Amino acid sequence: MTRTLRHQVAVVGVGETAYYKRGGSPDPEFRLAVDAILNACANAGISAKDIDGFASYSNDRSEPSRLSAALGCHELRFASMQWGGGGGGGSAAIANAAAAIATGVADCVVVFRALAQGQFGRFGQGPRSNSISGPFAHTVPFGLMSPAQMFAMKVTRFMHDHGVHQNALRSIALASYHHAQNNPRAVMYGRPLDETGYEESRWIVEPFHLFDCCLENDGAAAMILVSAQRAGDFPHPPCYILGAVAGSQHRSGASVHNTPDYASSSFKPLAPRLYAMAGIQPSDVDVLQSYENFTGGVLMAMVEHGFCSADACNEFFVKERFLADGGSLPLNTSGGNLAECYMHGLGLNIEAVRQVWGRSTSQVKEVNVSMVISGPMVTPVSSCIFGSEATR
Amino acid sequence: MSAYLLPGLPQPVPSTDGLDAPFWEGLANNRLLLQRCRGCGTWQWGPEFICHQCHSDDLIFEQTQAAGIIYSHERVWHPVHPALKEQGPYIVVLVELPQAGNVRLVGNLLGDPRQTIAIGARVRGVYEHHPDAKPAFSLLQWTVSD
Numbered sequence: 001m002t003r004t005l006r007h008q009v010a011v012v013g014v015g016e017t018a019y020y021k022r023g024g025s026p027d028p029e030f031r032l033a034v035d036a037i038l039n040a041c042a043n044a045g046i047s048a049k050d051i052d053g054f055a056s057y058s059n060d061r062s063e064p065s066r067l068s069a070a071l072g073c074h075e076l077r078f079a080s081m082q083w084g085g086g087g088g089g090g091s092a093a094i095a096n097a098a099a100a101i102a103t104g105v106a107d108c109v110v111v112f113r114a115l116a117q118g119q120f121g122r123f124g125q126g127p128r129s130n131s132i133s134g135p136f137a138h139t140v141p142f143g144l145m146s147p148a149q150m151f152a153m154k155v156t157r158f159m160h161d162h163g164v165h166q167n168a169l170r171s172i173a174l175a176s177y178h179h180a181q182n183n184p185r186a187v188m189y190g191r192p193l194d195e196t197g198y199e200e201s202r203w204i205v206e207p208f209h210l211f212d213c214c215l216e217n218d219g220a221a222a223m224i225l226v227s228a229q230r231a232g233d234f235p236h237p238p239c240y241i242l243g244a245v246a247g248s249q250h251r252s253g254a255s256v257h258n259t260p261d262y263a264s265s266s267f268k269p270l271a272p273r274l275y276a277m278a279g280i281q282p283s284d285v286d287v288l289q290s291y292e293n294f295t296g297g298v299l300m301a302m303v304e305h306g307f308c309s310a311d312a313c314n315e316f317f318v319k320e321r322f323l324a325d326g327g328s329l330p331l332n333t334s335g336g337n338l339a340e341c342y343m344h345g346l347g348l349n350i351e352a353v354r355q356v357w358g359r360s361t362s363q364v365k366e367v368n369v370s371m372v373i374s375g376p377m378v379t380p381v382s383s384c385i386f387g388s389e390a391t392r
Numbered sequence: 393m394s395a396y397l398l399p400g401l402p403q404p405v406p407s408t409d410g411l412d413a414p415f416w417e418g419l420a421n422n423r424l425l426l427q428r429c430r431g432c433g434t435w436q437w438g439p440e441f442i443c444h445q446c447h448s449d450d451l452i453f454e455q456t457q458a459a460g461i462i463y464s465h466e467r468v469w470h471p472v473h474p475a476l477k478e479q480g481p482y483i484v485v486l487v488e489l490p491q492a493g494n495v496r497l498v499g500n501l502l503g504d505p506r507q508t509i510a511i512g513a514r515v516r517g518v519y520e521h522h523p524d525a526k527p528a529f530s531l532l533q534w535t536v537s538d
Contacts, residue, residue, distance in 0.1 A: 126473035129402050135438050137404035137412070139498045141531055143397055144484045146472040153486050157464040160511050203469040255438035257486050258496050262463070 004277050009098040010231035011239045013044025013224035014350040019341035023118030025218035033062035033114035036220035044224045045235050053078030053109030055097040057089025062114050078106035087291050087345035088375030092382035095244035097225050113346040114220035135255035151377045152205045155296030157263035162310045168317035169295040170198050173211040175322035180335025183361040188339035212295040214337040221346040239356040243278030244384035245270045252379040265300035265376035278385040282306040287330045287355045287364045289348035290373040292337045297376035324362035333362040345374050356388050396500045400475025411439040414453035419530035422519045425453040435493030456492040458517025463488040465509045481505045502535040
């Protein structure tokens with residue numbers, strides 16, 4: 001038996017709610033999850049009652065049993081939570097769902113993520129307790145507590161080791177904002193960003209300017225997966241999973257910043273497994289969505305996925321390369337986490353599928369291989385590749 | 393010494409599983425104690441119940457010199473905690489301890505918050521005591537060696 005996800009599972013529907021500034025959702029989080037799932041079902045032309053599996057990540061609070069009951073699903077066969085915070089589980093949840101379908105554990109799985117930060121509190125703030133214990137007791141009292149502060153030190157070390165300039169980070173922010181101007185769903189639609197705007201923006205924590213940091217949003221996103229054998233029964237052109245992997249390097253979870261390979265986005269052992277499963281090389285990728293928690297993470301993750309060598313970042317990371325209209329490696333074509341919406345990155349997976357379907361607001365010509373990198377610098381991380389019918 | 397950061401951040405207390413209690417007790421007595429395996433000699437930080445190298449649970453807290461080199465750093469400008477609203481920029485450093493298996497500790501770099509920071513610079517530890525806190529606690533801060 002061949003142990004691969006390649007061409008075993010297809011994405012047949014995607015759905016989102018409207019995207020709001022953090023705290024701006026008129027609806028509670030569970031309602032957002034339900035709406036995104038219903039939208040994905042409508043997009044796939046199926047009844048939500050046919051969903052028999054749920055997969056999510058980052059401790060999503062909308063539990064599969066409640067969702068299954070609320071939606072009146074005939075049966076619940078698969079309820080999967082990828083451990084780990086942040087967006088590292090986005091493509092992992094897809095891998096988990098695909099594995100369940102490929103092995104006959106479930107038939108129709110929805111991958112989803114819902115966030116209402118107004119209802120449940122913000123990510124980008126420090127703890128409010130009077131005391132703190134465990135690993136965070138060794139960082140928080142020094143004012144190191146937000147995700148930006150946790151990851152800036154990794155990026156600083158990487159930039160130091162490889163002589164990377166600030167302009168390389170800037171190119172990533174500019175590409176996301178460029179694409180968001182074509183995307184009416186984007187929170188930053190109608191709010192373009194140029195070089196000057198980036199340079200003049202305030203520091204959050206060096207080397208991150210304001211525009212190097214992701215948004216914080218409310219909303220929900222969902223994606224319907226079924227067996228590849230059924231891919232032709234739905235309204236969209238087939239969009240197959242070519243590969244999906246999750247994990248991290250040796251002792252990436254060593255606490256208090258003691259990961260041996262520190263200046264890493266955690267993808268070094270994953271990328272070869274991803275490409276081997278998908279049967280492709282980086283040069284085959286037509287369009288890339290790479291999770292921007294912070295631009296520095298995008299840069300490190302792209303290096304670790306083999307798009308450029310660590311010592312060539314200053315030449316490689318230029319905005320023009322990343323534009324859907326003419327760039328050689330279009331990047332974050334919906335606006336991504338920086339300028340479309342921060343839905344813990346599931347929006348990036350949806351955008352990757354849209355690119356295969358030919359339905360992006362910044363459509364790249366003739367997309368056959370569409371890749372997503374999820375949640376750099378956390379652990380575990382994940383990445384996946386979607387392919388068109390032409391990849392069969 | 394006075395505290396590097398304004399008061400009001402969550403203050404550290406030993407973890408309920410007891411893993412890091414000797415570390416905090418050591419700081420209170422101006423000593424840096426870190427976890428080391430008696431089986432194979434591996435230094436390990438943060439503390440764990442077993443040695444990641446040989447899986448022995450014969451772990452002790454051994455004293456080591458509070459000196460190291462800057463492995464990485466960051467200057468924080470945007471405070472995310474209300475206690476730091478009037479703080480202004482501050483520096484967090486990740487310090488590697490070559491004499492203790494290259495384990496790393498997080499702390500603040502004392503001195504001008506706008507100073508130039510060099511990866512690889514030698515730093516020495518400075519104990520920052522908070523005797524009036526309830527419960528009292530101590531932190532290990534860093535300053536560039538002359």
